[in-house]
Amino acid sequence: MAKPKIPNFEEIKESIKSGQLFEEAADKFTESQVWTSTFRHGYADTPRNRVLQIASNVWLHLHPVKIHRHALRVKFTWCMGGITFLLFLSTVVTGIILMFYYRPVGEYAYYDMKYLQYDVPFGMLMRNMHRWAAHSMVITVWLHMFRVFLTGSYKPPREFNWVIGVFLVTFTLLLSFTGYLLPWDQLAMWAVTVGTNMARATPFLGSEGPFAEYVGVTARYDARAALLGGSLVGPPALLRFYVLHCILIPLVAGALMIVHFWRIRKDGGISGPL
Numbered sequence: 001m002a003k004p005k006i007p008n009f010e011e012i013k014e015s016i017k018s019g020q021l022f023e024e025a026a027d028k029f030t031e032s033q034v035w036t037s038t039f040r041h042g043y044a045d046t047p048r049n050r051v052l053q054i055a056s057n058v059w060l061h062l063h064p065v066k067i068h069r070h071a072l073r074v075k076f077t078w079c080m081g082g083i084t085f086l087l088f089l090s091t092v093v094t095g096i097i098l099m100f101y102y103r104p105v106g107e108y109a110y111y112d113m114k115y116l117q118y119d120v121p122f123g124m125l126m127r128n129m130h131r132w133a134a135h136s137m138v139i140t141v142w143l144h145m146f147r148v149f150l151t152g153s154y155k156p157p158r159e160f161n162w163v164i165g166v167f168l169v170t171f172t173l174l175l176s177f178t179g180y181l182l183p184w185d186q187l188a189m190w191a192v193t194v195g196t197n198m199a200r201a202t203p204f205l206g207s208e209g210p211f212a213e214y215v216g217v218t219a220r221y222d223a224r225a226a227l228l229g230g231s232l233v234g235p236p237a238l239l240r241f242y243v244l245h246c247i248l249i250p251l252v253a254g255a256l257m258i259v260h261f262w263r264i265r266k267d268g269g270i271s272g273p274l
Contacts, residue, residue: 037160058262064269071270076151080144085257087137091175092250094130102182104242106235109184134176141172153271161263164256171253178245181238189233192241196233199223 029035054060070076101116101123103109116123145165148154154162181192200208204215205223212222219225229236264270 033156037157058258058265064265066269068269068272070272076273077270078143078147080140080147084137084140084144087133087140088253088257090133091130091137094126094133095246097126098130099246104182104239106184106238109182109238113183113185134179138172138176141169145169151271151273155271158263158267158271161260161267164260164263168253168256168260171249171256175245175249175253178241178249181233181241182245184238192237193233196224196227196237199227 055065098116101120102112113127117127118124120126148162148165177192177195180195181188200206200219200222202223203210204212205217206212207217207219207222207224209217219231225231227237227240228234229240
């Protein structure tokens, strides 16, 4: 068997200058499992494939082209994914209504919550619907991941969608955490104080975390100070948590949900039983 030819330094230098080395590396990477799991190849320009492009696009064709028999069995799916998305929509709708009566200002936040709860018609109903939908969403998203793990739905070609799901779980917990401060009562303030103190121990980003001395992070400029806008839980922290809870995190989570639903269809629908 002939031994493979080992290129010398001059050949490697010439390949770098011509760009051939980078082209070969790019070709190998696009053929790897990481690339093929993340991206899907297009179709040739034929009448049949044009239909497939429309049918497999989450924007052009919202509903799945076909549904497997096992995907309709509640004892297999538990309907946890759909219930989680329904609860997310419920929190969005009720949250928008609550925004009309709430001001993220230290002087008014607590009194606005009490006004909403006792004086606004159906205000207590809206607040309780928002709160219990948020609590239920945390439970159902964990049950959904548990079901996906039990049925092996994280295996190829669905490993990329599993990673998207892990990010969605993280953002769900962040939504719950950032909403905790908004009532602006003692329970909320001390709970967020304890939670943000944990940010001090974040690697690289926390002043008391590992490798902080190498990055130059101090107590004034670390992850906790970025969350609170200072050193204590006060009005700046309330405003930052309000923006994170109502704008930034929901937009990112919504975009990831679109990718999540799209990848379910691109990967052949809900995975079958093991």
